[in-house]
Amino acid sequence: MLTGFVPWPEGLAARYHREGYWRGEVLGDLLRPWARTHPDRIAVIARGRRYGYAELDGWADRLAAGLADLGIGHHDRVVVQLPNSVEFVVTCVALFRLGALPVLALPAHRRAELTYLSEYAGAVALVVPDVVQGTDHRLLAQEVRERVPSVKHILVAPGSARTAEEPLPPHSDLIALADVSGEVRELPPPDPADPAFFLLSGGTTGLPKLIPRTHDDYAFQLRATAEAMGFDERGVYLAVLPVGHNAALGCPGVLGALRAGGKAVMAASPAPDEALPLAGREGATLTTLMPAFLPLWMETAELFDADLSGLTIEVGGARLDPEVARQVRPTLGATLTHWFGMAEGVLCFTRRDDPPEVPATSQGTPLCAADELKIVDDSDMELPAGQVGHLIARGPCTLRGYYDVPEHNATAFTADGFLRTGDLARFDEAGRLVVEGRAKSVINRGGEKVSAEEVESHLTAHPAVRAATVVPVPDATLGEKTCAFVVADGRAAPSLAELKEFLSERGLAEFKLPDRLETIDALPLTGVGKVDRRALAERVA
Numbered sequence: 001m002l003t004g005f006v007p008w009p010e011g012l013a014a015r016y017h018r019e020g021y022w023r024g025e026v027l028g029d030l031l032r033p034w035a036r037t038h039p040d041r042i043a044v045i046a047r048g049r050r051y052g053y054a055e056l057d058g059w060a061d062r063l064a065a066g067l068a069d070l071g072i073g074h075h076d077r078v079v080v081q082l083p084n085s086v087e088f089v090v091t092c093v094a095l096f097r098l099g100a101l102p103v104l105a106l107p108a109h110r111r112a113e114l115t116y117l118s119e120y121a122g123a124v125a126l127v128v129p130d131v132v133q134g135t136d137h138r139l140l141a142q143e144v145r146e147r148v149p150s151v152k153h154i155l156v157a158p159g160s161a162r163t164a165e166e167p168l169p170p171h172s173d174l175i176a177l178a179d180v181s182g183e184v185r186e187l188p189p190p191d192p193a194d195p196a197f198f199l200l201s202g203g204t205t206g207l208p209k210l211i212p213r214t215h216d217d218y219a220f221q222l223r224a225t226a227e228a229m230g231f232d233e234r235g236v237y238l239a240v241l242p243v244g245h246n247a248a249l250g251c252p253g254v255l256g257a258l259r260a261g262g263k264a265v266m267a268a269s270p271a272p273d274e275a276l277p278l279a280g281r282e283g284a285t286l287t288t289l290m291p292a293f294l295p296l297w298m299e300t301a302e303l304f305d306a307d308l309s310g311l312t313i314e315v316g317g318a319r320l321d322p323e324v325a326r327q328v329r330p331t332l333g334a335t336l337t338h339w340f341g342m343a344e345g346v347l348c349f350t351r352r353d354d355p356p357e358v359p360a361t362s363q364g365t366p367l368c369a370a371d372e373l374k375i376v377d378d379s380d381m382e383l384p385a386g387q388v389g390h391l392i393a394r395g396p397c398t399l400r401g402y403y404d405v406p407e408h409n410a411t412a413f414t415a416d417g418f419l420r421t422g423d424l425a426r427f428d429e430a431g432r433l434v435v436e437g438r439a440k441s442v443i444n445r446g447g448e449k450v451s452a453e454e455v456e457s458h459l460t461a462h463p464a465v466r467a468a469t470v471v472p473v474p475d476a477t478l479g480e481k482t483c484a485f486v487v488a489d490g491r492a493a494p495s496l497a498e499l500k501e502f503l504s505e506r507g508l509a510e511f512k513l514p515d516r517l518e519t520i521d522a523l524p525l526t527g528v529g530k531v532d533r534r535a536l537a538e539r540v541a
């Protein structure tokens, strides 16, 4: 078993097997059964090209062999930062087959995040696109490799702007992913109880952590979410959110669509002019969206004349406005389901046949009967039904420990292994989850999670900043934006523009740059001497 991975205790693991949640399935087998029985059936549609099951299955085998020839193997970590593309799918499946572990980065990540992830994971390789929307990921990857000695290989896939002007830089030791191909051979299958890949946590405190997802637990998630959404081989999943995020990857998402023998359609973004025509053209039956995009889809749907009556939209990741939720069916004709999810695994959602008021007012019920969700007070005592408190969770696809951080894990979980979600919630009379707020220092910027402490540590690196605290400010479109409170160090405080540039130069992703700046003489403290984040948030709200 991978060192640094925290397995489920034996008793619970045995129960999850006995009750049929875990079935010993490995993710490298994703394409296999359909490649055998329906070789020509379309599996992935990306950039106007259609790829069949057998084609992708063979490609993944050759890629796995080629990666093995490069020395990449069992338990090796590989940072994968690819846009929604066929290469994402094939790379992941090839790594699964090798028992190597994709570490899924988001497209928005820049040098700071990629370096952090590579270092934390001890990554041996990066797989990146060439150029996406003007960002040259090959250069970013090279900067990361200079800083992280474990990184040996940089593999480059086509980005969004694959043109004749984007060849690999000459004499570079970058490797074109398309050239990685080896003689297909039998590979020893990984242990289904072992991690298959890592997702990045949205964070509760401090820097975001790596979340190991095992073959057993993720295969269960793919199967159970597909079943709950009625997604089978006739299903067409439209990926509009980044596929490196749990919501679009595996609820059932792209991987669940392929497991079920359906189609995965890759969109570059949730922008209506991209997503809506594609949804109509390909007959999408399921997609996943962050709430911030719903109003935009509703305002523009008519323009694109797409028939979305067969589409189910899973909305989650941030607070969903009940009024917006109620308008989904009347304006889009689509079915809404409301999801509370975490990369850590816990999932609650409303079902497709729930009356429309249910997704407007709750996040539904857990994925399965073995999920244990509780609302507790500050001392972990369970609260009576209806009361708002801390949501904690345990279950067959909820992790038992972040990767290789025992000290953090000691406080991130209760003594009996429940994950502290950092969310404040209650259960309504029907037993459905209602998320009411957050106790963690994370700003939810339209579904993109910004760890306050991460940004603060970069801000205080500025010579003119003595102390900094980042808090959410309400925003009509994104739900929340970020506001940095800064205590200047003697001289004049830097401006917002200066600070943003400073953070960009430090390689921080753009969505983490503060939207607003407040200069303050001293940060307010709570009774125990911690910075009073709530007081600051109330000040700007």
Ligand code: OOB
Pocket (backbone or CB within 6 Å): 201, 202, 246, 247, 251, 315, 316, 317, 318, 319, 320, 338, 339, 340, 341, 342, 343, 344, 363, 421, 422, 423, 435, 438, 444, 447, 449
């Ligand atoms: C999804 O996963 P993450 O890991 O990016 O973020 C998890 C956090 C939760 O702890 C909660 O604070 C927030 O996002 N959240 C919601 C929510 N769903 C998630 N807050 C309010 N209302 C909701 N419906 O965001 C994610 C993963 C899988 C499926 C869907 C979302």
